[in-house]
Amino acid sequence: MIKFFRKRPEREIDKIIIHCSVSDYATRKWFFNLHVIENGWSDIGYHFLIMNSKSKPAKTLLKLNPEHDGRIVWGRDVEIAGAHCRGDNKTSIGICLVGIDLFSARQIYSLITLIEEFKFMYPNIKLFGHYEMESGIKQGKTCPNIDMNWLRKQCRITNEKT
Numbered sequence: 183m184i185k186f187f188r189k190r191p192e193r194e195i196d197k198i199i200i201h202c203s204v205s206d207y208a209t210r211k212w213f214f215n216l217h218v219i220e221n222g223w224s225d226i227g228y229h230f231l232i233m234n235s236k237s238k239p240a241k242t243l244l245k246l247n248p249e250h251d252g253r254i255v256w257g258r259d260v261e262i263a264g265a266h267c268r269g270d271n272k273t274s275i276g277i278c279l280v281g282i283d284l285f286s287a288r289q290i291y292s293l294i295t296l297i298e299e300f301k302f303m304y305p306n307i308k309l310f311g312h313y314e315m316e317s318g319i320k321q322g323k324t325c326p327n328i329d330m331n332w333l334r335k336q337c338r339i340t341n342e343k344t
């Protein structure tokens with residue numbers, strides 16, 4: 183298991199919300215420019231970014247960078263509420279997959295690994311896609327363009343009330 187945390191974050195966290203960048207290509211700087219420079223937010227809106235093979239220019243003829251594929255990059259400090267889902271930022275973690283509606287196996291592997299780590303720290307944590315949340319429904323979002331029932335099954339998360 184990849185270890186991201188020395189200790190459980192102190193902020194109260196009860197859910198993870200998954201997003202996608204709705205772009206083929208993105209770097210941490212790309213998110214920073216969009217959220218901090220353009221939107222004027224204090225930091226990147228998501229806590230984690232999961233890169234794809236297009237996230238960094240490759241030196242190879244393939245124009246894909248397999249080393250970058252599935253790489254988990256820090257966005258905002260997990261101790262601080264994100265800016266990714268209006269009304270649900272305070273108690274959630276926001277994870278953004280780089281891509282539109284096609285994600286690589288490495289990205290999905292990294293996503294599940296990250297979710298598993300939160301599940302270890304918060305056994306009753308719930309898992310949602312942005313499109314399932316009130317603000318996402320209002321905005322007609324399909325983000326992250328993944329079947330969340332499938333993802334919850336992979337992570338053995340039922341979202342049942344405890």
Ligand SMILES: [Zn+2]
Nearest residue numbers: 201202312325
């Ligand atoms: Zn979203």
